Amino acid sequence: MRIFGGLLSPYVMRAALAARFKGHDLPVAMPEGGLKTPGYLALNPMGKMPCLEDGDFHLPESAVIAEYLEEVLDGPSLLPGDARARAKARLLARFADLYLAPALTPIFRAREKPDEVPAALEALGKALGQLETLRGADTAWAAGDQPTLADATLMPVFFFLDAFDAAFGTAKLLEAQPGLAAWWGRAKASDEGRRMVAEQSAGLAAFMAPNTAPRAA
Ligand SMILES: N[C@@H](CCC(=O)N[C@@H](CS)C(=O)NCC(=O)O)C(=O)O
Numbered sequence: 001m002r003i004f005g006g007l008l009s010p011y012v013m014r015a016a017l018a019a020r021f022k023g024h025d026l027p028v029a030m031p032e033g034g035l036k037t038p039g040y041l042a043l044n045p046m047g048k049m050p051c052l053e054d055g056d057f058h059l060p061e062s063a064v065i066a067e068y069l070e071e072v073l074d075g076p077s078l079l080p081g082d083a084r085a086r087a088k089a090r091l092l093a094r095f096a097d098l099y100l101a102p103a104l105t106p107i108f109r110a111r112e113k114p115d116e117v118p119a120a121l122e123a124l125g126k127a128l129g130q131l132e133t134l135r136g137a138d139t140a141w142a143a144g145d146q147p148t149l150a151d152a153t154l155m156p157v158f159f160f161l162d163a164f165d166a167a168f169g170t171a172k173l174l175e176a177q178p179g180l181a182a183w184w185g186r187a188k189a190s191d192e193g194r195r196m197v198a199e200q201s202a203g204l205a206a207f208m209a210p211n212t213a214p215r216a217a
Contacts, residue, residue, distance in 0.1 A: 002027040003065075004040070005049030008203025010101060011062035012050040013156035013196060018066035020192050021147040022075030063097060066149050078149045089143040092150035095134055099127045101157050107164055117168060125173045131180060138179035140186065147192075155193060158184045159200045 003019075003026050005012030012028060019026045028050075031040045035047045044051040044060035052059040052068065059065050070078045079086045106113065106120035135142065142150035161184075165171035174181045187193045 001052070001054045002029070004029065004031045004043075004051040004053065006030055006203055007196075007199040008207055009049055010153075010156035010159070011048075013159075013200060014062045014152045015050045015052060015065040015069065017152040017155060017192060017196060018069045018078060018149060019073060020195075021078055021152060022069065022073045024069075024073050024075065063093060063149075063153070066093075066152055070149065076146060078147065078152065080146055080148065081144060085144055089148035089150040091134060092131070092143055093153035095127075095131055096150075096153045096157055100124075100131060100154075103127045104157065104160055104164075107160070107168055107170070110168070121168060121170070121173070124170065125176070128173055128177050128180060132177040135179060135183075138182050142183055142187070151187060155184075155187050155196060156200065158187070159197060162188075162197075163201070163204055 001024075003012060003015050005015075005028060007013050007016060007028055016026060016028055030049070031037070031043075031051075033040070035044075035049060040051070041047055043053075043058040046060060048060065050060070050062055050065060052065045054068075054072070059068055066078070079089055103120060103123040103126075106116040107124075110117050139145060141147050142154055161170045161174060174184065188197055
């Protein structure tokens with residue numbers, strides 16, 4: 001089993017983290033020739049990363065990949081507890097996909113479209129407040145006392161709050177959300193968090209290097 005993509009992408013990292021939280025270290029690499037070759041588009045017609053390869057089975061879309069890995073890999077459950085606990089983990093992950101990550105996208109594009117950054121920062125602050133409310137009381141991990149699909153989804157997105165802080169003050173937006181701030185502090189200090197931060201930092205350095213980096217986010 002392997003994952004096509006680059007680990008700077010929060011979507012690729014989500015798939016990798018889901019496997020790692022279950023005790024599996026899947027290889028991750030860009031597909032030969034990039035994301036738009038006829039061969040890769042036959043596996044993932046959207047031409048995006050990640051795409052999971054499991055034998056002759058190919059699966060795009062990080063949320064679906066993470067749920068598939070939860071089903072096929074042995075190891076601790078990433079959807080533990082009762083139906084309500086599982087729904088909570090899924091809700092936080094879905095919120096990240098639909099509201100949090102899109103708010104970050106204009107900040108990635110700040111070099112090309114700096115005018116869009118102030119509105120993006122406002123949207124990001126609003127999304128963090130909504131996430132704090134959805135999450136409710138702080139727990140050791142995002143949705144309970146063990147890592148879930150919510151942590152695998154949120155952690156690679158929160159990396160960018162730290163990474164963009166010097167330029168845009170993004171980490172400060174977290175100060176208004178004490179539960180999330182506490183969770184993120186613990187998550188990035190965990191073994192998987194420290195590894196993730198190192199890998200995404202390396203990917204971001206390559207991405208930001210002028211004219212040399214493959215597009216990774
Ligand atoms: N909904 C997709 C989003 C994947 C996505 O947008 N990936 C970006 C990298 S962060 C990508 O492949 N961009 C390259 C492109 O669109 O050409 C998922 O969850 O897997």
